[in-house]
Amino acid sequence: MNINKKRLGIVGVVSIIFVLLISVFIFTFTQMGPYDKNNKEGIVVEIPQGSTTNTISDILYKNKLIKNKVVFKLSVKLSNKAQQFKAGKYLFNQTYSNKEIINDMSLGKVYNDGIKVTIPEGSTSREIVSILVDKKLGNEDNYEELISNPKEFYNDFKFLKEDDITSLEGFLYPSTYYIDENASEKEVLSTMLSKFNKIYTDELRDRQKELKMTTEQVINLASIVEKEAILDVDRPKIASVFYNRLKIGMPLQSDATIQYIFNERKQIVTYDDLKIDSPYNSYKNKGLPPTPISSPGIESIKATLYPEKTDYLYFVAKMDGGNNYSTNYEDHLKYVKEYKDERDRLNKSKNN
Known part of the structure; x- marks a missing residue:
């Protein structure tokens, strides 16, 4: 029991x-x-x-x-x-x-409220301001004043204190943003600077130091690579061409820097344009231009920090969007002729 x-x-x-x-x-x-x-x-x-x-x-x-x-x-x-x-x-x-x-x-399925703004890679500060003003996100004059005065942003972005940064050109990172309709011009630009600060990681900054370059120099050169390249595979090669030219004291001779002089992009750069007296004329002046000429994306920044090792001094576009590269002017002229002949042939076939 x-x-x-x-x-x-x-x-x-x-x-x-x-x-x-x-x-x-x-x-x-x-x-x-x-x-x-x-x-x-x-x-x-x-x-x-x-x-x-x-x-x-x-x-x-x-x-x-x-x-x-x-x-x-x-x-x-x-x-x-x-x-x-x-x-x-x-x-x-x-x-x-x-x-x-x-x-x-x-x-990270965050909720995006506010006005959607897309800044394409390779946009100039003028183009960025135009996009923002069209979205009714501020005043053109206020933006231009802030962009030309990085000191206004020193408290939040220490990297802007480098001596050779005289403008926000190049540092307004190209991306898609959702901006409060009541945001001030300074708040809008700060959002883009914050994105750049996040994208430009410590690893990239360390690489910059290895190359003994300033942040401005990296972004300046990357901005030219951005405007010259169509295919990502070409970016490290284009960067190598410009490094090789800088090393021997040869002008960069980039049409992209000429285009930056004009308020609106020209369909084609003429020989007369190459004679323009401007610090952004990289045919007449050696070295980098006074400021970046566009806002480069991360691929152009990486290509500038990790260029291919080549002996190339010249490149010219191909009809497929890529480039032909050469180490001497004679070969370069051959590729230029090939490009022009192919372009003319295609134009002729379209017109027939």
Whole structure:
């Protein structure tokens, strides 16, 4: 009898523990689910840079997006995605489960509000200002004044303090932005400078130091590479040509720097244009121009920091978008003739 009672007691205790475990499981499972599966009204939350799981759970709980902070933190731990969380604004609603919220934050599915502005690679500051003004994001004169006065941004962007940076030209990184309609001109430009500062990583800065170059020199040369190249594969080769010319004191002779002189891009650079008296005329002046001539993308920046090792001094376009390269002027003239003959042949066939 005593043995049976003990057995019954053990069975009873096990049953209670089992029921408790099931209850805990059901409770936890339900707490991981949507706050309100019928409410699809959007809720925008902002996760600050460097937020801990505790901070994130507080924000989500305050906005009624999670039912239980402890359970949410458990969900994060089980997902092993805490290190992947990205700061920014997120658009959620109360139908989101813990898992869906965690996935969105780990993938960085940030909510982009504001006016969408796309700055193409190779844009000049004039073109950037035109895009912004067309979007009704500020005044042209205010932008031009700020762009010519980097000191206005010294507090937030220390790299601008380098002695040879006299303009923001080249440092307004080309990308797609979502800008608040009430943002000031300085705030808009700061957004682009922040993007550049993020893209221009410590690894790239270390490489710059290895080359014994300033940031301005890198971006200046990269801006020319950006305007001269069509295919990414050509960028490191084009950079090598310009490095080789600089090394021997040869003018860069880039049509892109000539184009920068004009308010609007010309269809073709003429021989008379090459005679223009301007510090941006790289046919008449040796070395780099006074400032960058465009905002280069990351591929042109990398190509400038990691150029191919070549002996090339010349390059000329091919009809397929690439280039022919040569080490001497005689071969260069042959490639120029090939290009002109091919261009004329194609134009003739189109007209027939």
